[in-house]
Amino acid sequence: MTATKTTKQGAVIPVLDGEGPWTTEELSEVRGQLVEDIANYEAKFLAAQAELSELLIEGADGAGRDPADVGSSNFERDQEVSLTANARELWEQSELALKLFDEGLYGVCEVCGRPIGKARLQVFPRATMCVSCKQRTERRA
Ligand SMILES: [Zn+2]
16 A cells, blocks of 8 residues: 555546646645644534533523523524534535545536636635536525
């Protein structure tokens, strides 16, 4: 077994017109970023989840409190809920991207099948959609 820094069986990750082919270093940087992101987002998710369950426990025995306090703790709880969901989504996206990478399927838009592009993946290693498909889904949302 040699160190598997690149994708399986030398799979070629596509690039956009005008972009140079991926180098081994670039690939290992992107993969390293994904591994790092997964650890980060997982930690964030677990922290936010712990924070959230604390808030829920506090909320459960908050009977007879000032309505203003209840309002602000509801707000805090909503914030925490969206933080938790957000961290989880980023975590899952990064996991998926790493899986695709290791399967040699990385860098192809999951919607239109065209290359996502090297420049975009270097900024967002977890991207699984090209810019135009991403924009289309965001507009619909
Ligand atoms: Zn696309």
